[in-house]
Amino acid sequence: MRSTLSKIAAVVTAATVTLAMAACGSSTGDAAGKTLRVGTLSDAPPSIYLENGTFTGYDNELLRDIAKREGFEVEFVGTEFASLLAAVANGQFDIGSSTISTTEARKKTVAFSNGYDTGFTTIVGKKGAHLTDLAGLGGKRLGVVQASVQDDFAGRIAGADVVRFPDYNAGFAQLKNGTLDGWVVPKDIGQKYLDQNPAIALEFGYTAEDKDTPSAYAVRKDNKDLLAKLNDGLTKAIADGTVARLHARFYQQAPLTRELAQGGPGLPVRNPGA
Numbered sequence: 001m002r003s004t005l006s007k008i009a010a011v012v013t014a015a016t017v018t019l020a021m022a023a024c025g026s027s028t029g030d031a032a033g034k035t036l037r038v039g040t041l042s043d044a045p046p047s048i049y050l051e052n053g054t055f056t057g058y059d060n061e062l063l064r065d066i067a068k069r070e071g072f073e074v075e076f077v078g079t080e081f082a083s084l085l086a087a088v089a090n091g092q093f094d095i096g097s098s099t100i101s102t103t104e105a106r107k108k109t110v111a112f113s114n115g116y117d118t119g120f121t122t123i124v125g126k127k128g129a130h131l132t133d134l135a136g137l138g139g140k141r142l143g144v145v146q147a148s149v150q151d152d153f154a155g156r157i158a159g160a161d162v163v164r165f166p167d168y169n170a171g172f173a174q175l176k177n178g179t180l181d182g183w184v185v186p187k188d189i190g191q192k193y194l195d196q197n198p199a200i201a202l203e204f205g206y207t208a209e210d211k212d213t214p215s216a217y218a219v220r221k222d223n224k225d226l227l228a229k230l231n232d233g234l235t236k237a238i239a240d241g242t243v244a245r246l247h248a249r250f251y252q253q254a255p256l257t258r259e260l261a262q263g264g265p266g267l268p269v270r271n272p273g274a
Contacts, residue, residue: 031071031226032070032071032072035073035074036072036094037074037092037094038074038077038094038095039087039088039093040059040060040077040097040098041078041079041098042055042078042167043169044168044186045196046058046250046251047117047186047189048099055076058246058250059215060097061246063097065233065246069233079093081147081166082147084096084098085110085147088110088219089220089221094219094226095218095226095230096217100112100218101149101215102213102214102215102216103149103152103213106218108272111219111227112218112219113216113218113234114216114268114269115215116234116243116260117214117215118214118267119186119215120186120187120208121186123137124182124185124194124202124204125182126175126178126201129203132205132206133206135158137159138159139160140160140161140181140182141163141182142161142163142180142181142183143163143165143183144162144184145164145165145185150185150186153208163180168185168189176200182205187207191253211257214267217230238260238261238262238266240262241262243262244256247260
């Protein structure tokens with residue numbers, strides 16, 4: 001695991017600048033034998049993060065497994081979440097890998113693979129803040145990653161002052177120094193930050209399940225070949241227990257939904273017009 005999040009941020013910034021000069025991803029056609037560009041984040045463990053200069057996490061290790069099964073390679077590139085789906089849609093990235101919830105609004109921009117995870121949205125606050133009642137959050141400053149599902153969630157809380165950040169590190173820094181009342185994040189990501197910062201007195205508040213919009217990989221709408229390969233590889237990874245093993249490796253405190261257990265039916269995602 002990483003030494004400090006700030007060091008990771010510096011590494012990914014340099015890596016992103018370097019890789020941004022590479023050619024854009026292949027937008028359509030057979031993916032076999034190709035190296036596909038994957039837009040991902042660097043600061044959202046255990047799902048997506050950098051470790052010793054390498055992008056890893058549950059989402060990215062599962063994608064590596066799928067790529068191997070389906071005969072293509074992946075090159076991970078750090079980016080901000082707010083611009084990720086647009087970058088997939090315009091061909092800058094072939095795949096988006098970033099615990100992307102499959103909302104109907106996002107399906108207007110990209111197509112999604114079938115789901116590979118479910119999760120929870122939670123509000124993290126200072127110990128004793130007791131941010132458990134949505135009705136009591138009016139006037140509270142709530143930090144979110146811009147354009148995330150948590151941004152949508154916080155925006156529906158009556159009277160809340162929503163503060164948007166480009167990444168998780170920036171939001172967590174503001175929570176630590178007291179300029180935020182709450183930090184709205186996927187619970188697994190919040191848990192990892194709490195685990196890595198035991199000296200900071202924090203607690204979970206209100207929590208909601210996200211099972212209707214599972215996390216999935218994003219591709220360009222017209223790249224049906226790649227979408228089919230992602231779904232085929234994911235189906236095989238569920239069937240032989242790879243998904244379950246990777247989930248247990250990265251999410252030691254979170255149960256795996258039964259649909260993704262070995263031999264499970266999976267989490268189908270329907271794209272408009274499919």
